[in-house]
Amino acid sequence: MIDEPATRSIADLAPALKAGTLSSVDLVDDALARIAALDGSLESFVCLAADAHDQAIAADKDLRSGRWRGPLHGIPVAVKDNYLTADMPTRAGTEARGIDFPRRDSAVVAKLRAAGAIIVGKTRMHEFAWGNVTPPTKNPWDRTRVPGGSSGGSGAAVAARLVPVAMGSDTGGSIRIPASLCGTVGIKPTFGRVSRAGIVPHSWSLDHAGPLSYTVADSAHVLNAISGRDPADPGSRAAAAPDFASAIGQPITALTVGVCRNHFFDRNQADVDAAIENAIRFYAQAGAMILELELPLLAYGLGAIFAIELSSSTAYHAKSLERGVVAGFTDDVRLLVEMGRLVTGPDYLKAEQLRTALIADIAKVFADVDVILGPTSPLTAWPIGEWTVRVGAEDESVLAASWRLTYPWNLAGLPAISLPCGFDRQGLPIGLQLAARPFDELTVIRAADFYERAHDWKDRRPSV
Amino acid sequence: MSDATLDAEKLAEAIGFDLEPSRRVAVLAAFADIGKEIRKLRALDLADVHPAVVFSPLIVEGDHD
Numbered sequence: 001m002i003d004e005p006a007t008r009s010i011a012d013l014a015p016a017l018k019a020g021t022l023s024s025v026d027l028v029d030d031a032l033a034r035i036a037a038l039d040g041s042l043e044s045f046v047c048l049a050a051d052a053h054d055q056a057i058a059a060d061k062d063l064r065s066g067r068w069r070g071p072l073h074g075i076p077v078a079v080k081d082n083y084l085t086a087d088m089p090t091r092a093g094t095e096a097r098g099i100d101f102p103r104r105d106s107a108v109v110a111k112l113r114a115a116g117a118i119i120v121g122k123t124r125m126h127e128f129a130w131g132n133v134t135p136p137t138k139n140p141w142d143r144t145r146v147p148g149g150s151s152g153g154s155g156a157a158v159a160a161r162l163v164p165v166a167m168g169s170d171t172g173g174s175i176r177i178p179a180s181l182c183g184t185v186g187i188k189p190t191f192g193r194v195s196r197a198g199i200v201p202h203s204w205s206l207d208h209a210g211p212l213s214y215t216v217a218d219s220a221h222v223l224n225a226i227s228g229r230d231p232a233d234p235g236s237r238a239a240a241a242p243d244f245a246s247a248i249g250q251p252i253t254a255l256t257v258g259v260c261r262n263h264f265f266d267r268n269q270a271d272v273d274a275a276i277e278n279a280i281r282f283y284a285q286a287g288a289m290i291l292e293l294e295l296p297l298l299a300y301g302l303g304a305i306f307a308i309e310l311s312s313s314t315a316y317h318a319k320s321l322e323r324g325v326v327a328g329f330t331d332d333v334r335l336l337v338e339m340g341r342l343v344t345g346p347d348y349l350k351a352e353q354l355r356t357a358l359i360a361d362i363a364k365v366f367a368d369v370d371v372i373l374g375p376t377s378p379l380t381a382w383p384i385g386e387w388t389v390r391v392g393a394e395d396e397s398v399l400a401a402s403w404r405l406t407y408p409w410n411l412a413g414l415p416a417i418s419l420p421c422g423f424d425r426q427g428l429p430i431g432l433q434l435a436a437r438p439f440d441e442l443t444v445i446r447a448a449d450f451y452e453r454a455h456d457w458k459d460r461r462p463s464v
Numbered sequence: 465m466s467d468a469t470l471d472a473e474k475l476a477e478a479i480g481f482d483l484e485p486s487r488r489v490a491v492l493a494a495f496a497d498i499g500k501e502i503r504k505l506r507a508l509d510l511a512d513v514h515p516a517v518v519f520s521p522l523i524v525e526g527d528h529d
Contacts, residue, residue: 231525300504303498303504307505335490339494342472342481350506353513355515355516356513357513397497
């Protein structure tokens with residue numbers, strides 16, 4: 001018997017489920033009990049699966065019959081509210097009338113179910129994945145602060161240990177920002193690695209799907225279940241999918257860690273900088289080679305991602321604009337959707353040219369380094385309702401500050417992970433970000449897991 | 465009025481940005497800082513760089529719901 005099983009990692013739970021010393025029913029019921037007890041104040045879930053308990057009964061039946069489907073079999077998993085589901089409604093965070101989504105499983109949900117996962121519910125997100133605060137969800141470390149976003153419900157649910165895994169989507173940082181602010185692991189795989197079919201689009205060439213979890217190993221297990229070519233997603237690639245869990249517990253022999261000193265260290269809170277410098281020292285002392293570098297084109301990145309994201313979002317919502325449905329959107333999202341018409345065709349294409357040039361520059365860097373290390377977010381979780389934050393010596397809008405260090409990896413489509421690397425003086429989590437070559441999630445996972453095993457950050461929990 | 469705001473005003477006029485006046489003012493004001501970043505991008509000479517968009521004459525498969 002495992003106490004509070006929903007608070008344990010997949011690495012702990014899977015062997016017990018397989019051996020029959022833990023049942024999926026006990027595990028899922030524990031997750032549902034924690035959600036019932038704790039989520040009233042966190043507001044991380046928008047919907048629970050009415051048949052979660054029955055799904056667990058079916059999983060136990062399979063497990064007892066020896067039909068083990070892998071490490072996710074019997075594990076409760078939550079999905080962000082922009083993943084279509086057959087058994088629960090999808091709202092993509094909007095309450096606007098005239099917006100409806102089909103009742104069917106997205107590709108990722110179908111793969112999770114095939115791997116034996118129990119989809120227990122859907123997590124709150126900022127409307128249409130625009131923005132990075134996810135109201136009204138609270139950060140479990142301090143309920144007066146935001147969880148980050150737009151996968152903020154997933155971040156809060158995992159941080160509060162309601163479920164071991166929650167799926168997110170990431171267009172400019174929406175998996176990694178809440179992972180950083182809530183003190184969880186979050187991985188955005190390479191563009192094309194995981195199908196987005198059945199995920200409500202935000203920006204077609206920037207959107208990625210990926211998990212948030214307690215540990216690096218747990219995210220690796222989820223990637224194993226959800227990766228692979230899917231013709232239903234035009235961005236999907238037929239890249240070979242290795243066993244991502246094979247990178248767990250490996251040494252970092254001959255690892256070269258790049259530290260990009262421009263952009264990623266221009267303007268961060270002092271405690272964030274200190275935690276990252278500690279992480280750099282850790283890798284150096286563990287035998288990694290540290291190589292400092294610069295990527296000057298990142299100075300143009302914000303204009304590029306805005307041009308692409310605004311254009312795409314406005315194109316996606318064209319019908320809603322025409323029919324006046326946007327009047328039911330929240331004010332900030334309506335503003336952004338209307339604003340996209342001010343991005344010209346040449347601006348959009350210039351942004352796509354910038355991406356090509358940036359990808360080429362980053363490829364040159366990756367000839368010499370294996371991962372690029374830096375902070376995930378320049379700041380820790382900020383108070384709910386604040387639109388301007390103090391970062392270093394300057395006041396900055398939260399929108400500009402919070403995704404500054406994550407969107408480069410969306411523009412380039414590269415795999416990037418956030419994992420906890422300390423706490424600031426207010427007790428709020430700080431995230432370490434590692435990125436690697438295209439389709440080299442193995443190196444990201446190996447380097448992140450090596451750091452995680454040497455520290456106890458993952459064992460610290462918010463007082464919920 | 466900044467260059468970015470002036471640009472946005474001209475563009476809004478040219479494309480027939482048909483929002484009610486109060487919304488138009490709000491959208492243009494919110495676009496001012498973003499417009500500055502996009503203007504920075506315009507100054508970059510990337511004439512010889514192919515955009516990261518690839519045309520294909522084949523039918524694009526996909527999720528059309």
